[in-house]
Amino acid sequence: MDYKDTLLMPQTEFPMRGNLPKREPDIQEKWNQMDIYSRVQDRTKDRPMFVLHDGPPYANGDIHMGHALNKILKDFIVRYKSMSGYNVPYVPGWDTHGLPIEQALTNKGVKRKELTVAEFRKLCEEYALGQIDSQRTQFKRLGVRGDWENPYITLDPAYEAQQIKVFGEMAKKGYIYKGLKPVYWSPSSESALAEAEIEYQDKKSASIYVGFPVQDGKGVLDTDTEIVIWTTTPWTIPANLGISVHPTLNYVVAQVNNKKYLVAEELLEAVTNEIGWEEVTVVKTVKGQELEHILAKHPLYERTSLVMLGEHVTTDAGTGCVHTAPGHGEDDFYVGQKYGLDVLCPVDDKGVMTKEAVGFEGLFYDTANKPITEKLQEVGALLKLTFITHSYPHDWRTKKPVIFRATAQWFASIKDFREDLLDAVKETKWVPAWGETRLFNMVRDRGDWCISRQRVWGVPIPVFYGEDGEPIITDETIEHVSGLFRENGSNVWFEREAKDLLPEGFTHPSSPNGKFTKETDIMDVWFDSGSSHQAVLEERSDLQRPADLYLEGSDQYRGWFNSSLSTGVAVTGKAPYKGVLSHGFALDGEGRKMSKSIGNVVVPAKVMDQLGADILRLWVASVDYQSDVRVSDAILKQVAEVYRKIRNTYRFLLGNLADFNPATDKVEFDKLREVDQFMLVKLNKLIKSVTKSYEEYEFASIYHAINNFCTLDLSAFYLDFAKDVLYIEAKNHYERRAIQTVLYESLLALTKLSAPILSHTADEVWAYIPNVEEDSVQLTDMPSHVDLPNAKQLEEKWTKFMKVRDDVLKALEEARNAKVIGKSLTAKISLYATSETKELLQSVKENLQQLFIVSGFELAGDIDSAPAEAVKLETAAIVVSKAEGETCERCWTVTTEVGKVEDHPTLCPRCADVVKENYSHLV
16 A cells, blocks of 8 residues: 555645736736626625725826835725725826826927917827826736726816816915916926925035125115125026015124125124135124115116015025025015015026026026126126035926026915814824824925916816906806816817807906907916815715825825815815825835936836736835835845745645535634644734734734744644644544644635735635635625634743744754754654743643654653753753654654554554554555
8 A cells, every 4th residue: 555645635726836927917807807896896885985095196107116016005905994894996096287298299209389289288188098098007917906997087077177166166265366476487397386396406506695785875884885695596686676684683794805794793704704805894783674775786787676674584504685586586575575676587488588687688597697697796796606516496397407487377375274274284194193294394384386387288277367357267157167178178278269168148347348368377287186086086976075095105295195185175174185194215225216327227017027916015015115115126036935935825724625614624612722722812813913904004014924924823833733633634533623624714814814915816815715605805804803712821821832842943953953863753852841841731732742743752850850961941951862663654753653553564553543444445
């Protein structure tokens, strides 16, 4: 007889190798055929709703690791919540307007000036929809479950119609106004920018100190005194109309040779060193407030510069006398308004100096720096020129410097409802907690929101103008335009004349002759996406406002979190979200920003082609995503190794349950051995901790908990000694069925617990689990934690046993290294124990040599009586020797009992009995 045929070896068709790049698309095709999203939604339709509202990625280019990180995190939450008592719709979205799409078409050779606005916009729409299709395919390949065939898209007519209503509601409440103000202006984009569209990069700039001669000192300063200003933007000198000083600072008149200069007292030493003055004498000290209304002469033109008081003046740098150009700075604008100054802006849309910059007309602003500085030198006003490298605002799309430039723009007045915004921030749950402080400070400190853009690819600002130029925004016009957009899309704005966009028979006092014009600016794209709570959550019957959660990258505190809050509070009085969760950026393995030029970009599509989406998903679960995260081939390789161990655990569990029917073979908890009960206690502890971690969005804790349970609790302990029962004993042996009961419960729980993370593998495993009814693990609920009897005592006792076992394993390893034994089954253990260890081991009813995986075991005496050769460890002193006897051909145990059964001379009595009772037909 070949005794191998009598062993109950694992049997499963579940593959050992994941082969995920090939297998995952097949699993996804099965999901498509099942229409898994609808199946899940139908199953949970009567449950309370949980809405995670998708922030729209921009429809341009392939997805990157930041996209993958974001969408996978969302999928973890959606999948978990739908398995834990909620109805969780997930509607993906896309942001589709804005400059990059215009630029992409230009790069493709589209000749913008040869097309009408409507024609060009149509091409932009087609391009955006093509990008959506490409990105949707890539997002689905990540295993992200959602309503992919019915996403929200900001260019959709219904979306645009709701956005117009948001604008109209804000206008109705008086929050929308048009004004001439300095805003971030991008010459490279020829458009105004919002704060969210600004990023900072280092830039080399001229640093100049300039003297403005006093023309009328108001009895405080002599006319032979020069007021010293400092600036890093010489090109704004032609726009200078004033000088700001702080009312409470002390200012000094410093005599330098035969000249006198005014600077802040605190900065005199720094200015002296910077300009290189020698023999400086302070001849007068005055308070800033005494300098108000003094007139200085502009160094280049025949006009004066007014000295004004401004709280914005600091002594952090410069001279304490701030060059003020109301057309080129926010603080400058406000202090100029207070003192009745004009708003002079001698720079056009392209960043070129206009005729108002006499002597420099036609120069690009940055190019003008040199000739302006040279002219200041020529007239004797330049006191010092150096160059500095400093952090300077840039257009986040074109990556080129921006300027402050006064233009007529549409604004949303944040100050009018700032307190409501701040209250809404406080009422929101922020993860991480510092998110609250970050957004609170942003809202507290931000100016009014410039919402107009001088481009064509976007949602038009729905404003008409009367014959006198007065803006017209009424409930009637807003309702009508919204209806037109819903029916025709916003292109209708550019296809029809103003009169054809107004309600039939519309009249207005500002147009006695019935002639109207329309606004040509479009809305900031942040107004587009920021309106999604109205255009998606309120518009769609399968969603609700406010959303339970917004989840985006940390850059969205200044972006989508912020714009959504502004429009949400303006329209409804409340935030559009109950909670906000943010994540960091994806960096390379060394913590550097990914860059094509460096060659350190990790591409999600490539990772999925080589390793599979589940490896990418497991990586997302493994990192502390609330900070910046690192990813590289080496890191992904480590994650793939963890995946291999988890998969092997699944395969072992499945293989040893081939003949197990829970309906007939399951052993009740109180009938299990203590070691089996202990494993179920550990499993329930895992269920409790993983559930808590899911609730708190702590996915790294889940990654470690499941990995540790598989590798330490199961593989390294329970499954290790269980083989001696599972393979060797008879099919229906009590101990075997007891262990299978634990394996079955563990398999069900692990598959469900890991399903939100390992979405493909969990469904693959599910298909092999015996006696489950549901077609997919996605159609089940999370396992529930159960308070098992004597759980605390069981855990305390067997945790102590595990420490003893660890000591035994150390002693066996030393003996193996010393060539005393080979495999552990060739060993006998003599344990010299502490009284506590002795008491513990005597209370264990299970077979100790089986638990220790040795062929001989004895409690030989107290630890003090241990022989010199014993390995002294924490719980015991241990002597490892070779077990006496022969090796059983079937179970590999070494025992003197081998050969005592006549019919089976190469077997131990246990194996002989199993064979005789169950396999006599093989003889």
